[in-house]
Amino acid sequence: MSVSGEVHTSHPTGIAFMSCSMQATAEPVAASKARRREVVVNGRRVKTVDVHAHCGIPAAMALMGLKVAPHALLMSDTSERLEAMDAQGIDVEALSINPYWYGAERDLAAELIAIQNTGMAEICAANPDRFVAFASVALQHPALAAEQLETAVKKLGLRGVAVGGSVNGEELATEKFHPFWAKAEALGVLVFIHPQGTKELEGTSRLKGSGLLTNTIGNPLETTIALSHLIFEGTLDRFPGLKICAAHGGGYLPSYAARSDAVCLTFPQTCGPLPKKKPTEYLKQLYFDSIVFTPEALRHLIAETGPGQIVMGTDYPYPWTSTSVDHILATPGLSDADHVAILGGTAARLLGIK
Numbered sequence: 001m002s003v004s005g006e007v008h009t010s011h012p013t014g015i016a017f018m019s020c021s022m023q024a025t026a027e028p029v030a031a032s033k034a035r036r037r038e039v040v041v042n043g044r045r046v047k048t049v050d051v052h053a054h055c056g057i058p059a060a061m062a063l064m065g066l067k068v069a070p071h072a073l074l075m076s077d078t079s080e081r082l083e084a085m086d087a088q089g090i091d092v093e094a095l096s097i098n099p100y101w102y103g104a105e106r107d108l109a110a111e112l113i114a115i116q117n118t119g120m121a122e123i124c125a126a127n128p129d130r131f132v133a134f135a136s137v138a139l140q141h142p143a144l145a146a147e148q149l150e151t152a153v154k155k156l157g158l159r160g161v162a163v164g165g166s167v168n169g170e171e172l173a174t175e176k177f178h179p180f181w182a183k184a185e186a187l188g189v190l191v192f193i194h195p196q197g198t199k200e201l202e203g204t205s206r207l208k209g210s211g212l213l214t215n216t217i218g219n220p221l222e223t224t225i226a227l228s229h230l231i232f233e234g235t236l237d238r239f240p241g242l243k244i245c246a247a248h249g250g251g252y253l254p255s256y257a258a259r260s261d262a263v264c265l266t267f268p269q270t271c272g273p274l275p276k277k278k279p280t281e282y283l284k285q286l287y288f289d290s291i292v293f294t295p296e297a298l299r300h301l302i303a304e305t306g307p308g309q310i311v312m313g314t315d316y317p318y319p320w321t322s323t324s325v326d327h328i329l330a331t332p333g334l335s336d337a338d339h340v341a342i343l344g345g346t347a348a349r350l351l352g353i354k
Contacts, residue, residue, distance in 0.1 A: 037089035049347035052313030053093040060116035072317035096134040096162035109138035121156040134162035146183035160190035165222035173233035195222035223251030234274025245287035289313030
């Protein structure tokens with residue numbers, strides 16, 4: 001197997017080519033305004049797709065009295081973002097916005113989402129080769145959210161939908177959200193679940209102190225809880241065609257998923273009538289981003305889910321990682337086909353990227 005990161009640099013007189021051979025421990029290509037890294041697997045140019053990239057729409061946030069921060073979330077000038085993408089070898093970003101509007105009443109939520117989704121569509125239209133976007137929806141109003149999703153997909157051309165890991169303390173598996181899940185299934189679009197932290201613990205001392213535990217532990221913990229409810233409460237059985245991608249490698253669930261199987265054997269009265277299958281089997285129908293930081297962690301995630309369920313994520317502009325491509329290429333036990341799928345092939349299929 002041969003993998004490499006090639007960089008093309010434009011000059012007024014033409015195009016100069018510089019290649020950088022990359023083995024499993026290769027260093028990422030240095031950032032430069034004039035450079036664009038091209039990722040190659042076994043001689044084949046691979047289109048790379050980042051499913052986990054954040055942005056903000058100031059006009060929408062202003063309706064909630066908020067301002068976009070950090071500045072890198074703004075899309076009015078994409079030069080810095082495109083420079084980072086080029087340096088890291090990211091061809092396409094799937095943009096999303098973390099929900100800050102779940103407390104808004106219906107009319108405000110409708111106005112905000114309309115502005116936000118239209119703004120996202122305009123961003124993608126301005127750079128169609130580099131950006132696609134997940135729609136936002138007012139999930140606190142499930143019927144409205146279903147309507148917003150359909151409008152975003154059919155009229156604005158957005159490729160999926162991003163939701164939080166819970167809605168004002170209510171689980172995504174709660175029956176009131178069934179209309180939303182039914183619409184997402186019917187449209188066949190990817191649902192990207194991004195956690196908002198574990199609010200129930202933030203009012204206590206458990207996550208206080210150093211280490212930003214509200215994020216470090218709180219975010220993956222919320223995803224773990226959300227996915228567990230979707231499995232145990234039967235949402236994935238009721239809507240078997242759902243395509244769900246969980247941020248941050250699905251939180252802690254894939255690392256200790258066998259306990260979910262064991263509880264149904266140890267305390268069978270606590271499980272049922274759904275799920276219909278062993279809880280671990282649902283991991284093979286969910287998708288997970290690659291933000292787990294080490295090749296060994298990614299190898300284990302793949303062992304639990306299968307390589308076809310992993311998509312690349314960066315969390316841009318938050319500096320959790322700038323080496324997602326290299327992380328995937330350095331993960332042991334993957335074939336060329338696995339690399340191509342994880343780097344972008346699976347995400348391109350799910351998001352309709354050609």
